[in-house]
Amino acid sequence: MVNYWLMKSEPHVYSWDDLNDDGETHWDGVRNYQARNIMRDDMALGDLVFFYHSNCKPPHVAGVARVCREGYPDFTAHDPGSKYFDAKSSPEKPRWIMVDIEPVAPIEPIVTLAELRGNPTLEGMPLLRRGQRLSVQPVSREHFEIICKMGGHSGIP
Numbered sequence: 001m002v003n004y005w006l007m008k009s010e011p012h013v014y015s016w017d018d019l020n021d022d023g024e025t026h027w028d029g030v031r032n033y034q035a036r037n038i039m040r041d042d043m044a045l046g047d048l049v050f051f052y053h054s055n056c057k058p059p060h061v062a063g064v065a066r067v068c069r070e071g072y073p074d075f076t077a078h079d080p081g082s083k084y085f086d087a088k089s090s091p092e093k094p095r096w097i098m099v100d101i102e103p104v105a106p107i108e109p110i111v112t113l114a115e116l117r118g119n120p121t122l123e124g125m126p127l128l129r130r131g132q133r134l135s136v137q138p139v140s141r142e143h144f145e146i147i148c149k150m151g152g153h154s155g156i157p
Contacts, residue, residue: 071097
């Protein structure tokens with residue numbers, strides 16, 4: 001069974017175009033326990049992910065990616081030179097997890113946050129809840145299909 005997710009990235013840090021250029025990437029640097037637990041316990045190989053650009057104008061869904069490697073220790077937590085270093089994490093007792101994703105299809109046209117908010121069929125979507133800042137979050141299959149259609153896909157790519 002495929003699950004559906006949304007993962008946020010700031011385009012100046014790592015963008016949809018970067019993912020397409022790289023072909024796949026590890027999703028490192030998540031330092032929120034709820035988001036970590038999702039990647040560790042819930043994300044599975046083949047799950048589909050909206051790649052969402054945050055902290056830009058306008059914030060938007062840029063593409064659909066797929067989980068191509070399930071959760072494993074985030075090695076950036078063990079690197080003192082990394083901005084994601086965590087002295088309480090070690091290779092023997094990892095505190096943080098990451099997954100790998102690969103691009104599936106662009107969302108063209110992009111679907112902006114304003115368009116998402118303006119669509120009453122997306123009511124209840126975690127991204128649209130007031131104060132929702134989680135960088136990795138679930139998306140229902142119904143909402144995933146609606147957003148795919150808004151972004152030019154007749155169904156889930």
